[in-house]
Amino acid sequence: MKRTLYWVTKDLRIADNAALQLASQSNELICVYTIDKKWFQINKFQSKPLGEKRWQFLQACLNDFNQHLLALGQKLYIVYGDTLSNLNKVCEQFQITDLITTKVPGTDENRLLSKLHTLNPQLTINRVDQFTLFTENSLPFDVNNLPASYSKFRKVMYNIAIQQPSSNVNTLPCMFQSAPSVTLYELESSPASIIGRPKQGHIFKGGEQQGLKHLKQYFTSENPSVYKEVRNSLDGWENSSKLSPWINYGCFSVRQVMQHIKHYEQTVESNKSTESLYLELLWRDYFQWVHFKVGAKMYQFKGLVGSAPLTTFYPERFKKWCLGKTPYPLVNACMNELRHSGFLSNRGRQIVASCLVNELSVDWRYGAAWFEEQLIDYDAAINWGNWQYIAGVGVDPRGGRHFNIKKQTNTHDLNGDYQAKWIDKSNNTAYLDQILDSVDASDWPISPDSATVSSVAVSASTISPVSRNNVK
Numbered sequence: 342m343k344r345t346l347y348w349v350t351k352d353l354r355i356a357d358n359a360a361l362q363l364a365s366q367s368n369e370l371i372c373v374y375t376i377d378k379k380w381f382q383i384n385k386f387q388s389k390p391l392g393e394k395r396w397q398f399l400q401a402c403l404n405d406f407n408q409h410l411l412a413l414g415q416k417l418y419i420v421y422g423d424t425l426s427n428l429n430k431v432c433e434q435f436q437i438t439d440l441i442t443t444k445v446p447g448t449d450e451n452r453l454l455s456k457l458h459t460l461n462p463q464l465t466i467n468r469v470d471q472f473t474l475f476t477e478n479s480l481p482f483d484v485n486n487l488p489a490s491y492s493k494f495r496k497v498m499y500n501i502a503i504q505q506p507s508s509n510v511n512t513l514p515c516m517f518q519s520a521p522s523v524t525l526y527e528l529e530s531s532p533a534s535i536i537g538r539p540k541q542g543h544i545f546k547g548g549e550q551q552g553l554k555h556l557k558q559y560f561t562s563e564n565p566s567v568y569k570e571v572r573n574s575l576d577g578w579e580n581s582s583k584l585s586p587w588i589n590y591g592c593f594s595v596r597q598v599m600q601h602i603k604h605y606e607q608t609v610e611s612n613k614s615t616e617s618l619y620l621e622l623l624w625r626d627y628f629q630w631v632h633f634k635v636g637a638k639m640y641q642f643k644g645l646v647g648s649a650p651l652t653t654f655y656p657e658r659f660k661k662w663c664l665g666k667t668p669y670p671l672v673n674a675c676m677n678e679l680r681h682s683g684f685l686s687n688r689g690r691q692i693v694a695s696c697l698v699n700e701l702s703v704d705w706r707y708g709a710a711w712f713e714e715q716l717i718d719y720d721a722a723i724n725w726g727n728w729q730y731i732a733g734v735g736v737d738p739r740g741g742r743h744f745n746i747k748k749q750t751n752t753h754d755l756n757g758d759y760q761a762k763w764i765d766k767s768n769n770t771a772y773l774d775q776i777l778d779s780v781d782a783s784d785w786p787i788s789p790d791s792a793t794v795s796s797v798a799v800s801a802s803t804i805s806p807v808s809r810n811n812v813k
């Protein structure tokens with residue numbers, strides 16, 4: 342008799358969901374999504390793990406998934422609090438024999454599963470390998486021998502076949518008779534009203550249904566044919582695929598995305614742009630496997646290379662960077678977009694991350710944690726992996742990236758349209774003076790008489806010396 346707990350995490354979909362397929366073979370089933378109270382608390386990097394924009398997106402995803410489960414005679418239970426004790430209570434209350442969940446690289450999740458197993462030694466834990474393009478078994482190497490750079494990984498993986506998406510689940514086993522005692526609430530049958538949508542910027546609507554609609558729209562447009570030429574633009578819905586928020590909550594699988602790329606290549610066009618899109622998905626996979634391999638090192642100051650960057654924590658610089666109040670208008674525009682909309686282009690992310698590390702000499706982990714709070718498409722491996730890469734402590738064999746802000750402004754926003762769009766209209770300079778005076782004026786890298794805070798550029802001599810390669 343299989344009494345199964347399906348712990349739903351980054352797999353909020355019915356299609357191509359091998360974990361749900363496996364759960365469908367149980368005798369009795371309960372589907373649970375855990376919301377940890379820590380997600381809403383300020384952490385040691387002064388940010389919250391879950392900000393408002395992603396929380397709204399997630400609620401829509403949960404509602405959508407619940408609708409699908411209801412149609413199959415099941416429902417999604419949401420439990421709130423301490424994840425380990427909540428899962429443990431569900432296991433005890435229903436005498437769970439099997440736990441099914443999607444295998445993700447997060448260190449918290451993995452630690453939690455081993456503790457849960459210690460508390461419930463009878464429990465069989467099935468971690469379903471479906472978060473990446475390739476399963477661990479299909480890698481031609483052991484994860485511990487993962488190639489040391491992305492280019493090596495790409496060479497090895499390029500021609501390896503990717504598994505086709507699986508068929509949809511049509512029936513699910515019956516529910517347990519009573520609701521779990523830890524239930525905070527059941528999702529209503531009507532979709533949650535989404536409040537506080539950004540007035541500007543891209544709108545992402547959570548859930549499998551909306552995700553598949555967007556996936557279809559992107560691949561029935563001509564945008565995949567020109568992706569490579571436009572992907573570095575700072576603005577524009579059509580300049581990149583905008584698939585990331587749905588991929589990261591598993592509203593569709595990366596294999597489904599790959600299927601669309603292949604179909605586009607077979608029926609419309611196969612060119613450098615369609616290849617480039619695939620190569621970005623491969624980057625995503627690479628960061629996931631790096632995270633599987635290195636575990637907690639993903640979040641350490643010294644990163645994967647084991648040597649500390651020449652940066653530290655300056656509260657005022659960090660605060661001004663978060664609020665888009667640095668001396669760099671392009672950086673400010675990007676940070677305003679991120680804060681107001683929960684999204685930022687890849688080039689924007691690279692520019693602001695480089696600025697925090699190289700111009701402001703701030704510990705990269707504070708920036709990564711701020712991104713974690715703000716981004717709708719936050720993913721642990723991709724976010725912390727990219728930050729490490731820019732800070733020179735990650736998988737980059739060339740050691741760090743420094744983006745020349747003036748050059749980036751001339752290349753990507755010569756007419757200033759993007760900066761005008763995201764300028765902070767409040768123009769609250771009194772607020773700036775207050776911060777400058779009251780926090781730690783001495784740590785701000787502009788000498789007090791050199792400029793007003795809104796001036797365009799800081800001369801190199803006013804910046805703490807940080808040796809960096811690869812100024813772009």
Ligand SMILES: Cc1cc2nc3c(=O)[nH]c(=O)nc-3n(C[C@H](O)[C@H](O)[C@H](O)COP(=O)(O)OP(=O)(O)OC[C@H]3O[C@@H](n4cnc5c(N)ncnc54)[C@H](O)[C@@H]3O)c2cc1C
Pocket residue numbers: 572581582583584585586588589618621622624625626628685686687688690691694712716718719720721723724725727728731
């Ligand atoms: C400092 C920094 C932090 C980042 N944090 C995140 C994050 O938390 N979550 C996230 O999904 N992406 C992150 N990225 C990568 C990238 O910026 C986003 O994936 C991309 O902007 C999402 O938009 P898109 O779906 O239109 O991407 P597209 O350009 O259309 O790319 C398609 C897909 O490829 C993958 N991809 C694209 N660029 C990268 C990359 N540089 N590294 C790994 N995978 C990539 C994503 O899954 C993306 O959805 C970060 C990049 C930087 C520089």
